[in-house]
Amino acid sequence: MLPPCNFTGFKTAPQRQGWVQHGERWGLWRNGREIAAVQPDAKGVRVRLSCRKLWEDKEVRAASIAQGKRYAERWCAARVLEGVPMKEAVARLVAQDRPPKPSRTEMQQQRRLDAIPNPRL
Template sequence: MLPPCNSTGFVTAPRPTGWVQHGEHWGLWWGKRQIACVQPSAKGVRVVLACRKLWQDKEVGAATIAQGKRYAERWCAARLLEGVPLKDAVAQLVAKDEPARKLSRIEMQQQRRLNAIPNPKL
């Protein structure tokens, strides 16, 4: 008998990466968890950063959603991807998983030829 989690299908759901919007809230997802949240507040925009320790969150204010997102990207990239240049770290942090593209006719022929080659026995 299968456990109930396998029958519901939530285990196989794709994990979000990069910025995901839920209503007015924007969440930055990385490594299967939300590490930053940007949301409107009474005084402008509230940015909650959760990539220090599990029980510590940092809250800062921003003037706009775009400014809050930029701040969150740079702050989290500097802490999560140490030793990587900041520009590359931000690009890696906000990158979305690209869906598999269709192969062209030539690429499919090449794939068939490669699969037809027998594997050498070592």
């Protein structure tokens, strides 16, 4: 038996977005997937970046957690949000609980849809 058409039980939890801390480890999340992790270890700080493809990870070293987070933000922003200015791309990537600002064409489409009169049934 199939669930009703308005069944949304498979995706009720909100997706993580931005930096999330688990103990000493920090993870950068986007679209429900961790794309970067910053974790202290014996040699300093290890930064793992996985923005390219699912199976490709890049590991680099950093002097501090803050430096590792800045590097991860810029590296992931350049690859995930291509064509967007770096400052805006980092702001979008790190933003939490705020939907991205709609583009000009999306706002025009919304205005057009709002202008259509609702038919009465």
